[in-house]
Amino acid sequence: KGPVEFHGETINDKLSLKMLGKLKPDYIILWNGDLPKDDIVKNWVIKSDIPIIYIEMGWFPQEKTVYFDFRGVNASSEIRGIKLERISLYQKKKLHMFLQKYHQEMNLYGNKLPSDFIFVPLQVETDSNILKNSSIKRMKDLVKKVASMFKDEIIIVRPHPKHPDVKLGRIPNIRVDTKSNLQNLVKKARVVIGINSTVLLEALTYFKPVIALGEGLFSNHNVLIEGKDLTTSEMLHEIKKAIPKERKARIEDFLYELIFKRTYYNEHLSDSIMVKNSHWYKKISKRLYPKFRYRCTIS
Numbered sequence: 001k002g003p004v005e006f007h008g009e010t011i012n013d014k015l016s017l018k019m020l021g022k023l024k025p026d027y028i029i030l031w032n033g034d035l036p037k038d039d040i041v042k043n044w045v046i047k048s049d050i051p052i053i054y055i056e057m058g059w060f061p062q063e064k065t066v067y068f069d070f071r072g073v074n075a076s077s078e079i080r081g082i083k084l085e086r087i088s089l090y091q092k093k094k095l096h097m098f099l100q101k102y103h104q105e106m107n108l109y110g111n112k113l114p115s116d117f118i119f120v121p122l123q124v125e126t127d128s129n130i131l132k133n134s135s136i137k138r139m140k141d142l143v144k145k146v147a148s149m150f151k152d153e154i155i156i157v158r159p160h161p162k163h164p165d166v167k168l169g170r171i172p173n174i175r176v177d178t179k180s181n182l183q184n185l186v187k188k189a190r191v192v193i194g195i196n197s198t199v200l201l202e203a204l205t206y207f208k209p210v211i212a213l214g215e216g217l218f219s220n221h222n223v224l225i226e227g228k229d230l231t232t233s234e235m236l237h238e239i240k241k242a243i244p245k246e247r248k249a250r251i252e253d254f255l256y257e258l259i260f261k262r263t264y265y266n267e268h269l270s271d272s273i274m275v276k277n278s279h280w281y282k283k284i285s286k287r288l289y290p291k292f293r294y295r296c297t298i299s
Contacts, residue, residue: 017040017044020041020044020048025050026050026287026288027050027051027052027053027284028041028045028050028051028052028053029052029053029055030042030052030053030054030055031054031055031056032054032055032056032073032128033052033054033072033073033076034072034073034074034076034128034129034131034132035128051070051287052070053068053069053070053280053284054068054069054070054071054072054073054076054077055067055068055069055073056069056073056074057198058258058262058263058264059198059201059202059258059259059263060102060201060202060205060258060259060263061102062198064265064266064267065263065264065265065266066264066266066269067258067262067263067264068264068278068279068280070280070283073217074128074129074132074133074196074215074216074217075129075132075133075196075214075215075216075217075219077217079217079257079258079262080216080217080218080219080220080221081220082257084221084250084253084254084257085253085257086249086253087252087253087256091256091260092252092256094256094260095252095255095256095259095260098259099205099255102205103183103187103205103206106181106183107181107183108181108183108184108187109180109181109184110177110179110180110181110184110185111177111179111180113156113180113184113185113188114154114156116153116154116190117153117154117155117156117175117188117189117190118146118150118153118154118155118156118189118190118191118192118193119155119156119158119185119186119189119191119192119193119203120142120143120146120155120156120157120158120192120193120194121158121160121182121185121192121194121197121199121200122139122142122143122157122158122159122160122163122166122194122197123139123160123163123194123195123196123197124160124162124163125137125138125139125163125166129195129196129197129214129216130195130196130214133196133214133215133216134195134196134213134214134215135213135214135228136195136213136214139159139163139166139168140166140167140168140169142194142195142213143155143157143168143171143174144171145213146193147171147173147174148232149232149235149236150173151173152173153173154173154175155173155174155175156175156176156177156185156189157174157175157176157177158176158177158178158180158182158185159176159178164178182199182202183202186199186202186203186206187206189203189208190208190209191208191209191210191211191239192208192209192210192211193210193211193213193227194211194212194213194214195212195213195214196212196213196214196215196216200212200216200218200224201218201258204218204223204224204251204254204255205255207243207248207251208243209225209238209239209243210224210225211224211225211227211235211238211239212224212225212226212227212228213227213228214228215228218254221250221254222246222247222250223247223250223251223254225238225239261279262279264278264280
């Protein structure tokens with residue numbers, strides 16, 4: 001209904017409620033939103049009845065995309081609570097063409113990998129996704145748990161690039177791999193087990209058994225094995241079975257939602273047409289510019 005006006009900018013690293021009151025924004029945009037300083041803003045927003053737009057790095061590939069959310073990110077995302085739509089045959093073909101191209105673009109390199117192994121991607125222990133959405137707080141405890149589940153199998157662990165020197169101790173069936181490409185490890189693993197890393201979403205693109213021991217935007221969608229509520233024997237039973245047709249269909253529905261409805265490429269942020277056609281901008285515009293009521297007289 002009209003352009004969003006630009007009134008200038010205020011840069012202040014010492015955020016205060018007084019400053020927010022003077023600005024009187026129509027929206028608050030928060031990156032992640034789960035950081036301690038964000039609570040100051042969120043508490044003020046609740047009292048002021050101002051909507052928040054949350055932004056976080058997206059998927060496929062993570063470093064080139066973002067997603068916008070009106071509830072939160074990760075386990076707080078609105079994606080977690082939506083009802084997935086069953087995709088059509090055309091949409092399924094479109095999805096698999098995207099995945100094929102995406103996998104081809106990934107460089108597969110690193111150590112020679114075993115023919116059969118379990119892959120465990122580690123996370124940064126101070127990340128909000130671990131602090132808020134996982135009962136497992138230390139990567140050492142995650143590795144010990146998986147090692148005890150699969151005592152007679154090879155388990156490859158990849159430390160997070162931002163926490164490469166994580167201390168795990170000596171465990172016989174654990175191999176730490178910092179050189180192999182992430183995609184290569186995900187592609188060749190028989191099973192991928194993690195807490196709530198986006199690597200679990202990468203594993204879903206290969207339609208293989210995935211166990212999540214924490215919560216994420218994937219929760220409640222029946223697209224992977226949610227291990228936080230299962231015993232060890234129940235998890236082992238789940239991964240021995242082939243992925244049911246219904247779960248594979250759910251994974252396709254879920255990936256289609258993420259890729260074609262939620263993903264926003266960084267390069268498109270400067271494209272006004274792409275912005276105006278996005279679901280989040282339409283939602284903002286609807287609130288800022290409600291439908292006009294026309295009065296008509298016929299003579």
